[in-house]
Amino acid sequence: MIEEVGTTEQGDLVINVGPQHPSTHGVLHLVITLNGETIKKVEPHLGYIHRSIEKMCESLSYRQFIYVTSRMDYLSSHINNHGCALCVEKGMQIEVPARAKVIRVLMDELTRLASHQLWWGAMAMDVGALTPFFHAFREREAINDIMEETCGARLTMNYMVPGGVMADIHPNFQKRVKEFIAFFKTKIDEYDELVTGNIIFKNRMIGVGYLSPESAVSYGCTGPTARGSGVSCDIRKLYPYEVYGQLQFEEVTVTGGDCFARYMVRMQEMRQSLSIIEQLIDNIPEGEFQAKTKAVLKLPKGEFYSRVETARGEFGVYIVSEGATTPYRIKFRSPGFSNLSALDHMARGHKIGDLVAIMGTLDLVIPDIDR
Amino acid sequence: MKKITMLSIENITHSIDVWLNSTFNPTVAVVLESLIVGLSVIGLFALLGLVLVLMERKVSAYMQIRLGPNRVGPGGSLQTVADTLKLAMKEGLTPDGADKFLFNLAPFLVIVVAMLILAPVAFAKGTQIWDINIGVLYITAVSSLSVIGILMAGWASNNKYSLLGAMRSGAQIVSYELSAGMAVLSIVVLTGSLQISSIIYSQQDGWWLFKGHIPAVISFIIFIIAVTAETNRAPFDLAEAESELTAGFHTEYSGMKFALFFLAEYVNIFIVCAIAATLYLGGWMPLHIGHWTGFNLVMDYIPSSLWFIGKTFFLIFVIMWFRWTFPRLRIDQLLNLEWKYLLPLSMVNLLLTTLIAIEGWHF
Numbered sequence: 001m002i003e004e005v006g007t008t009e010q011g012d013l014v015i016n017v018g019p020q021h022p023s024t025h026g027v028l029h030l031v032i033t034l035n036g037e038t039i040k041k042v043e044p045h046l047g048y049i050h051r052s053i054e055k056m057c058e059s060l061s062y063r064q065f066i067y068v069t070s071r072m073d074y075l076s077s078h079i080n081n082h083g084c085a086l087c088v089e090k091g092m093q094i095e096v097p098a099r100a101k102v103i104r105v106l107m108d109e110l111t112r113l114a115s116h117q118l119w120w121g122a123m124a125m126d127v128g129a130l131t132p133f134f135h136a137f138r139e140r141e142a143i144n145d146i147m148e149e150t151c152g153a154r155l156t157m158n159y160m161v162p163g164g165v166m167a168d169i170h171p172n173f174q175k176r177v178k179e180f181i182a183f184f185k186t187k188i189d190e191y192d193e194l195v196t197g198n199i200i201f202k203n204r205m206i207g208v209g210y211l212s213p214e215s216a217v218s219y220g221c222t223g224p225t226a227r228g229s230g231v232s233c234d235i236r237k238l239y240p241y242e243v244y245g246q247l248q249f250e251e252v253t254v255t256g257g258d259c260f261a262r263y264m265v266r267m268q269e270m271r272q273s274l275s276i277i278e279q280l281i282d283n284i285p286e287g288e289f290q291a292k293t294k295a296v297l298k299l300p301k302g303e304f305y306s307r308v309e310t311a312r313g314e315f316g317v318y319i320v321s322e323g324a325t326t327p328y329r330i331k332f333r334s335p336g337f338s339n340l341s342a343l344d345h346m347a348r349g350h351k352i353g354d355l356v357a358i359m360g361t362l363d364l365v366i367p368d369i370d371r
Numbered sequence: 372m373k374k375i376t377m378l379s380i381e382n383i384t385h386s387i388d389v390w391l392n393s394t395f396n397p398t399v400a401v402v403l404e405s406l407i408v409g410l411s412v413i414g415l416f417a418l419l420g421l422v423l424v425l426m427e428r429k430v431s432a433y434m435q436i437r438l439g440p441n442r443v444g445p446g447g448s449l450q451t452v453a454d455t456l457k458l459a460m461k462e463g464l465t466p467d468g469a470d471k472f473l474f475n476l477a478p479f480l481v482i483v484v485a486m487l488i489l490a491p492v493a494f495a496k497g498t499q500i501w502d503i504n505i506g507v508l509y510i511t512a513v514s515s516l517s518v519i520g521i522l523m524a525g526w527a528s529n530n531k532y533s534l535l536g537a538m539r540s541g542a543q544i545v546s547y548e549l550s551a552g553m554a555v556l557s558i559v560v561l562t563g564s565l566q567i568s569s570i571i572y573s574q575q576d577g578w579w580l581f582k583g584h585i586p587a588v589i590s591f592i593i594f595i596i597a598v599t600a601e602t603n604r605a606p607f608d609l610a611e612a613e614s615e616l617t618a619g620f621h622t623e624y625s626g627m628k629f630a631l632f633f634l635a636e637y638v639n640i641f642i643v644c645a646i647a648a649t650l651y652l653g654g655w656m657p658l659h660i661g662h663w664t665g666f667n668l669v670m671d672y673i674p675s676s677l678w679f680i681g682k683t684f685f686l687i688f689v690i691m692w693f694r695w696t697f698p699r700l701r702i703d704q705l706l707n708l709e710w711k712y713l714l715p716l717s718m719v720n721l722l723l724t725t726l727i728a729i730e731g732w733h734f
Contacts, residue, residue: 013531128605128614128699129697131696133435134436135435194696200699204700204704352615353699353701353702355615
């Protein structure tokens, strides 16, 4: 039941947090019930930026709809595109060239790094430290520059297409990525020094927003949110796609279940992503970057599902095809939506400051939730 | 000493005083002097606001690998003037449902309190508006009044964020006043006086931070933490807590009324740093080390006003450094820190200081 904003009969304060609020990272609207500083209830109200993306996709061809998905989780647009491309390839049974596979994984991991960097800055800003945000953006800028060279875009990439990638990598790509890795390795230690070890930060994080492994599973949490509760759910490990099966990397799980555990998962994931990029950057096979495909794609009649691991968790694409040039029905399983559903469970009984910290560790991207 | 007294503010004020008293009858002279003092306080206020806001922006930019304001005036030095003009032009909105009288009164109350505390601050040798014999007590007493303005603003705004911010601020300022007071007391114990000028003169042969052994250092650290909390600065900026309460108690304020809150915040930082500099770092007193006569003479050549400004601005820089480095505490952690750690520590520390003062162990 939607409660009126005001004061309840028990004397609790019901207030709107958002849609325009500094810590809701965009336009999330929460209605929270407060008893003094203590949170009694959190109700997310969705729909403020609902753009009907799924419906839009149904009237677009299989090549076109991928571009719309960049606008969902704008911080991991490569990975969204990747998931959609995988699903179409599955339906069309297109074999992707080896070079394209490696380029895709490289782009995915760079995106994951960029996304985690932004999360780190925003998270620190949520708990009141403003400086890390700018430091995070300095490093993210380097990734954006690399992306810009190869994809021509900095945010909504639209680089992955059914059958491979849209264009070959820029001649400078390998050189610049290597430079970036060397640069970022020193910076990630700086991140730990500035924020992770800070006693105030630890006090704000440890023991706050506990999510048990059972509730993480029952709320459908995925990605770092669930892995922070010790649930193993990395799609890259469980259902390897592209070349992930041949790579040496660890799935990061931390058993704490609190905000600090989720924080540590992401910090360690950044190092894992760096190691994946290091393994691949010198081993990009020669050859085609895109498979030969028909001009007009027509998926055979049936249902197709593919999943990828975005920076926030499992992103699923479900396509129902009637054999036409456009999908009959398309459904996205976005990680943010399920992760947000656990917010009320985690925030109850905590203080307002904790709500902000918990939202920070969930790494919410609102257009991904509202679609 | 002759050379510096030529330029010192003491001489200027003294000659103005002599001239006024010789030209007018004593009553008129006193009235005129009060007027001059009042105008210069207001002028100082405006100047401090402009300088400190610019300084904060430059310091934060330096820490955040940015340039900071750099368009208006040379090196962005006129940026805050432009901002103030913009704020002055803006419409001062009063929300519907606000308690209009209290809402409009609150910023003035806050600013008047800030002005009142300026009175006993010694800016340079002999430059003090009011050398009252209970100077330290006066400062502690008056500074607690500003919380009324903040509570008033939060309550009168008829906004729940403002109310939460004001309540937080109330809890915070009232708590941290205790350990700030304790820290101040330890210097009073060492000096044996509440008068600002005699506290400064007691540091002629060395600052209390160095003379008072470890208890003085502890009380200095406690004082800095407590005043950071009292001025609602990060990491204790819970009253504003941008990411939680949007802007806390001044969410509904706009235009010049907002500017007054903003100004009061910065002037308060200046005042608390000036007090810290006075109590622990000798105010305008130059750095003197025991019997090093030559060194002491060289230090004396630096004008006393420069000493005062240098020390104060160094402390202001430290407080800004806190803000741009630390995350914010939570309200319960904030109160725990005060009541469970700082207050007991400062009480024990006060006892130790008293012991040192009685036994005469300080240098």
